[in-house]
Amino acid sequence: MPESRPVIAVAGLGIESSTFSPARTGAAAFHPRRGADVLTRYPFLAPGQPLRAAADWRGALVGKALPGGTVTSTAYAELAAELLNSLSDLGPVDGLWYDIHGAMTVEGLDDAEAQLLQRIREVVGPRVLVSTSMDLHGNVSRELVHQSDLITCYRTAPHEDAMDTKERAARNLVDLLTSGAPRPAKAWIPVPVLLAGEQTSTRIEPAKSVYAAVDEVAAADGVTDAAIWVGYAWADEPRNRAAVVVTGPSPDAVAAGAERLAGGFWKARHTFDFVAPTATLDECLDAALASTARPYFVSDTGDNPTAGGAGDVTWGLRQVLERPELKDPSGPTVIYASLPGPRAVDAAVAAGVGATVTVTAGAEVDDRHAGPLTLTGEVHAVRHGDRDAETEVVLRVGSVHVILTRLRKPYHHEHDFTGLELDPRAADVVIVKIGYLEPELFAMAADWKMALTPGGVDQELTRLGHRRIRRPLFPFDPEMPDPDLTARLIAPSNKPLTGPDE
Structure with a gap:
């Protein structure tokens, strides 16, 4: 293969962590894969597949755990250290595919995925382009968007497009690296809604139509990708809420697309209902x-x-x-x-x-x-x-x-x-x-x-006892005023991030 192929590392830790469960999650629950074994997780990176041939893919460490309780600080420290050491051993890379869930809670730590990505950037350097793939029940803070250059999530619940999403994240990264284009513009909008996945299934309305708009925004000129995150309702951190991110070469296009999606989600908030009686x-x-x-x-x-x-x-x-x-x-x-x-x-x-x-x-x-x-x-x-x-x-x-x-x-x-x-x-x-x-x-x-x-x-969220979520937040504050749903254009990952996390 030509030496000009971009070198891309693959890394990530994924779990949904309920802070309302007394359970704790240890390192072994992540069943981590290492090195070349990481690539075997993804059919589209199998030998002979076009995407495999388009880059020099190098596995660091990817661990995915069955959803459970909060991750112990010891487990996180162990896995994070091994992941960072593996990345360091890979040598220089052009890109990183960060494959996570987005709802990992760690003892004593908020916004674990953003914190881990920040540490990863300290190892790989600021010039490396990062594409992050997530579950739509993950949480997207301003810092996570800042540290990522591209970011996307599933568009169906149940998640029948999980592998398609991962492939899209990997392909978007290859396309960006091989095009020589500048870092994309990123429009982020936090939406003050926090609902259970069973109330936001794309099998039924309104989520069916809300998510249908994602494909339309993603297909617009000047847009690379678009995503809506429902957020994870069973954890209690300030980042737990819905969010929209649109990325692409045109700041105007990504901002307009993000505002359309955020407005549609907010407008539908009262009509979300359980997917079954x-x-x-x-x-x-x-x-x-x-x-x-x-x-x-x-x-x-x-x-x-x-x-x-x-x-x-x-x-x-x-x-x-x-x-x-x-x-x-x-x-x-x-x-x-x-x-x-x-x-x-x-x-x-x-x-x-x-x-x-x-x-x-x-x-x-x-x-x-x-x-x-x-x-x-x-x-x-x-x-x-x-x-x-x-x-x-x-x-x-x-x-x-x-x-x-x-x-x-x-x-x-x-x-x-x-x-x-x-x-x-x-x-x-x-x-x-x-x-x-x-x-x-x-x-x-x-x-x-x-x-x-x-x-x-x-499923009765209001009886769980959330204490740290940002308020006002629907449905905890059903009569809250309309929020500011204008697009926040997030600084590129190689520039300082300033301003409040709103």
């Missing part, structure tokens, strides 16, 4: 058991491990097992996913499939809503080797098939169930610790409700 868990179960729609899905939303919940809240499962119609094995077939309990899993594995065991699980991390749950049932299945759960067992308690895991795990795919000798399509009711249903589950569900249950990612 919501009710108490008992009301959801009443509806599910009375319905003829099968399978009927119920989301146990408050402890969703893919939004940052600890995953081990027993409150929901306790309510399910107390239902009299589910105590008999001949009752309606119910699947419950899931509850961590390492000792319970060990006991079930030791007893073997077909054995009856009494075990206790849950509430080892989050016991605020209910204590550990003791249950007696027949071991239906055992599976080893899962990346997240490590070991899974199914315990049949009455007519409820309870999935117990060594470590918490999300259940998003049909094979998550069929690999445990469960058939979700034939079940009467499937209860999953999740918010909006991921695509496979959504396609499978004949009907669906979201149960407003307690936990670290409670």
